[in-house]
Amino acid sequence: EINSDKSDFGAVLQGNSIYFTSARNSNSKIYSWTKEPFLDIYKANLNEDGTISNILLLKELNSKYHDGSISISQDGNTLYFTSDSFRENSFEKDKSNKLKLGKNNIFSAKLVNGKWDQITSLPFNSKDYSTGNPSISKDGKTLYFSSNRPGSIGGVDIWKVTISENGSFGPPENLGKKINTEGNESFPFITSDNVLYFSSDAHLGLGAMDIYKIDLNANSEVKNLGKPVNSEKDDFAFSFNENKKIGFLASNRNGNDDIFQLKPACNYEVNTIATNANTGAILAEANVSILDDKNNIISTEKSNSKGEVSYTVECEKRHTIQATKEGFESNSFEVTA
Numbered sequence: 174e175i176n177s178d179k180s181d182f183g184a185v186l187q188g189n190s191i192y193f194t195s196a197r198n199s200n201s202k203i204y205s206w207t208k209e210p211f212l213d214i215y216k217a218n219l220n221e222d223g224t225i226s227n228i229l230l231l232k233e234l235n236s237k238y239h240d241g242s243i244s245i246s247q248d249g250n251t252l253y254f255t256s257d258s259f260r261e262n263s264f265e266k267d268k269s270n271k272l273k274l275g276k277n278n279i280f281s282a283k284l285v286n287g288k289w290d291q292i293t294s295l296p297f298n299s300k301d302y303s304t305g306n307p308s309i310s311k312d313g314k315t316l317y318f319s320s321n322r323p324g325s326i327g328g329v330d331i332w333k334v335t336i337s338e339n340g341s342f343g344p345p346e347n348l349g350k351k352i353n354t355e356g357n358e359s360f361p362f363i364t365s366d367n368v369l370y371f372s373s374d375a376h377l378g379l380g381a382m383d384i385y386k387i388d389l390n391a392n393s394e395v396k397n398l399g400k401p402v403n404s405e406k407d408d409f410a411f412s413f414n415e416n417k418k419i420g421f422l423a424s425n426r427n428g429n430d431d432i433f434q435l436k437p438a439c440n441y442e443v444n445t446i447a448t449n450a451n452t453g454a455i456l457a458e459a460n461v462s463i464l465d466d467k468n469n470i471i472s473t474e475k476s477n478s479k480g481e482v483s484y485t486v487e488c489e490k491r492h493t494i495q496a497t498k499e500g501f502e503s504n505s506f507e508v509t510a
Contacts, residue, residue, distance in 0.1 A: 179429065
């Protein structure tokens with residue numbers, strides 16, 4: 174119900190408030206490339222029953238140009254957001270005296286008396302290249318973002334800067350070839366345990382743009398989140414609230430860009446070894462079935478040469494394993510987790 178008939182994306186949950194970006198503002202000018210109004214930042218309430226209410230335009234953050242997406246510090250007092258370089262009246266014209274396109278820049282804002290104030294352009298912005306899609310680490314010491322600045326491996330890369338205790342920013346650092354490709358990587362989101370989620374159109378994926386993750390604490394590889402998170406269309410702007418265990422992503426799988434809510438699936442693996450109950454000998458080619466809580470057979474597999482069969486099932490549900498083999502009595506047992 175948060176979605177409109179225009180582009181909606183970039184949902185981030187802070188407390189019980191969802192911040193998101195949308196082109197639904199009919200009072201804004203039309204952006205010629207998308208034929209939709211310029212993007213604005215909105216806020217809505219996520220109620221206990223999962224419904225969404227009180228969708229508000231955050232006038233104190235928005236300009237008459239593009240604004241969004243956002244990231245909020247752990248204490249909720251600092252907000253980083255993408256906005257157009259035109260926001261600072263940095264207008265430039267080309268040789269034919271036509272207005273040049275603006276660049277994405279990142280701005281910060283402070284929460285003062287319940288309103289966002291003290292809007293400041295970050296020092297590593299430029300009128301010559303774009304800088305956007307911020308994601309602040311939970312300790313507030315690292316800001317991740319996307320940019321096509323010099324030093325990028327592809328069109329747009331994932332970068333980071335350190336933030337010192339006095340609020341100053343270090344030099345931007347490219348996250349390297351394991352994450353960045355010759356294509357485009359964007360919409361970073363960093364978790365408290367240093368797992369980076371991002372979108373890419375060049376890593377091996379299901380569609381034009383997919384969502385990936387990589388554990389920055391380990392020497393791991395980039396992993397595609399697969400279905401149902403990703404689709405054959407564009408999937409991007411992933412975020413996850415660890416307290417409420419609720420995530421969001423944006424996708425145009427239904428047409429235009431919409432926001433989708435997701436919750437992590439709780440699964441566990443049932444590993445079974447079929448043996449002769451009298452002798453303990455391994456039984457290959459045994460029929461091992463898994464049944465749901467109504468005793469309906471979900472699947473049946475034959476045990477391998479080591480007598481093994483594995484199933485992945487949902488948590489907090491009762492299942493039954495049933496094994497049969499010609500010449501033997503059948504056996505069954507319940508499993509729960």
